[in-house]
Amino acid sequence: MSLERTLSIIKPDAVAKNVIGEIYTRFEKAGLKIVAARMAQLSREEAEGFYAVHRERPFFGALVEFMISGPVMIQVLEGENAIARNRELMGATNPKDAAPGTIRADFADSIDANAVHGSDGADTAKNEIAYFFGA
Numbered sequence: 001m002s003l004e005r006t007l008s009i010i011k012p013d014a015v016a017k018n019v020i021g022e023i024y025t026r027f028e029k030a031g032l033k034i035v036a037a038r039m040a041q042l043s044r045e046e047a048e049g050f051y052a053v054h055r056e057r058p059f060f061g062a063l064v065e066f067m068i069s070g071p072v073m074i075q076v077l078e079g080e081n082a083i084a085r086n087r088e089l090m091g092a093t094n095p096k097d098a099a100p101g102t103i104r105a106d107f108a109d110s111i112d113a114n115a116v117h118g119s120d121g122a123d124t125a126k127n128e129i130a131y132f133f134g135a
């Protein structure tokens with residue numbers, strides 16, 4: 001087992017639905033600690049930089065527009081296997097495929113408005129945490 005940190009974002013759709021607290025409760029019940037957090041209205045440049053890995057994908061423009069459409073809640077989660085554990089709590093990218101009881105199954109409306117982001121590996125977690133919270 002390893003103590004890890006991962007970056008989580010509650011996306012504009014879930015902030016607008018007023019479910020930050022419900023999502024935080026899921027993190028806490030799963031043993032993930034919120035060790036840093038801030039609410040932000042991302043600029044276009046911040047959103048493009050954050051999702052730069054997807055720059056050439058057909059959905060990139062829509063993804064950036066969505067991520068700047070309202071405030072987001074950004075947090076660092078810490079716990080045993082935090083990266084994989086958070087991805088389990090989130091469920092599949094498309095809420096239609098997300099397992100019952102996952103955040104996306106319960107709160108997401110579409111593959112675009114899918115409630116949460118979570119780092120997908122150790123390197124991305126490190127880079128994404130630094131992107132929003134510095135070293």
Ligand code: RTP
Pocket residue numbers: 054059063092093111112113114116117118119120
């Ligand atoms: P995320 O990065 O937001 O945690 O989501 P993810 O790892 O589950 O999915 P990823 O492949 O990294 O895609 C990033 C976000 O882009 C949107 N997307 N749209 N229309 C599409 O085919 C499509 N594919 C991905 C989703 O909002 C996804 O969360």
Ligand code: MG
Pocket residue numbers: 118120
């Ligand atoms: Mg991803």
